[in-house]
Amino acid sequence: DEAIRYGDEAVTVAQAVRFPQMEVHAAVTAGTARFFLRDPAGRSQVEAAVRLGREQNLGEFAARALNNLGLLSLWRGRPVQALDEFERLVEYTQARELDAWYIAAIATRATLSVIHGRWDQADLDLEVVMGQRTCRQTEIETLNTAAILRARRGDPGAADLVEDALSSVESFDDYEASVTACALAMEAAWIGLIPLEEAEFRYRAMLRSPVLATDNSGRGVLGYWASRLGLEPPEGRIPGPAGMEWDGRVAEASQSWEERGYPIEAAVTKAMLPDANLDAVFSGLSRLGADGVIRGLRRELQRRGVARIPRGQRQTTRRNPSGLTERQAEVLSLMVSGLSNAAIAEKLFISEKTASHHVSAVLAKLNVSSRLQAVALVNSAGWPDQRGLN
Structure with a gap:
């Protein structure tokens, strides 16, 4: 006032x-x-x-x-x-x-x-x-965003980046930063990158904050992740689609997430419907390259006792024995053609750093340590179409 x-x-x-x-x-x-x-x-x-x-x-x-x-x-x-x-x-x-x-x-x-x-x-x-x-606030936001991105894609080293992001907030006495760190910890625990106990400790500390009672955005974010992890919700009304899900209006919640521009949350919430088409949900997440999200969703569905859980891999992935996504298969085909990270980045209209992340993910999935070994494996495996492995 x-x-x-x-x-x-x-x-x-x-x-x-x-x-x-x-x-x-x-x-x-x-x-x-x-x-x-x-x-x-x-x-x-x-x-x-x-x-x-x-x-x-x-x-x-x-x-x-x-x-x-x-x-x-x-x-x-x-x-x-x-x-x-x-x-x-x-x-x-x-x-x-x-x-x-x-x-x-x-x-x-x-x-x-x-x-x-x-x-x-x-x-x-x-x-x-x-x-x-x-400034410190921008530094923390950037590190948190990078950690979420790597975790959702399932990139190598995502767990280390999550720990770095969480550590960066420890000496920064700021409520918003604490909410952000808590949400990151809960998502990382859902995916399986950190112990659930660590995320739950942060969450219960946030529940004791008097500011949370007046923070609709914070209650919405933490309420969503509490649902994912099977924890009790924050006290008071939970706004937005997270509140809809807690009220049992799961289809409405998923649609609301979609309309607001949150494709990951929309897909995960849709998977909670009793008659959910899980094949379609997992396929959609695969198209986004959300390997980490797929892992987290599979863990949640197992916890909820869902009997049939799709593998969540696309057609391209099923046609090669190493579980590569379409983008990773595309990167591998360019590696086989002898392209450097810079050339791959130019070819796919992505940054060189992103290309490097994709190459690292490919090597990890193939269980090899060099490009030369990856090329040799492709040649020996006899995948029929090395241009796209599909």
């Missing part, structure tokens, strides 16, 4: 003295506060601040307004809209060489790309951000 009152007063003063920088800054503050009080005028106020900031070419003031607008969409559970707004922020800050805001926007775009299943784009963004000198 005080943020709104002081913000509105500052807007009035700024308009009177024709100080647009103050007007934009104060309007963003007041509008964001209104949003948290569920006042629909809050978003409109921030949108107006964005327009003024861009019209007046106010640099960092306009960047802050664009950033908050994207965050409001994300907090409302609208990541598709948030991604569009952060795309605008990336374009704006890059054109004006606002480096700190640009890096922060790229980091958040990577997070949103992971949510949407746009994992090659997330890899590109993470490659830009990681290694840069950033």
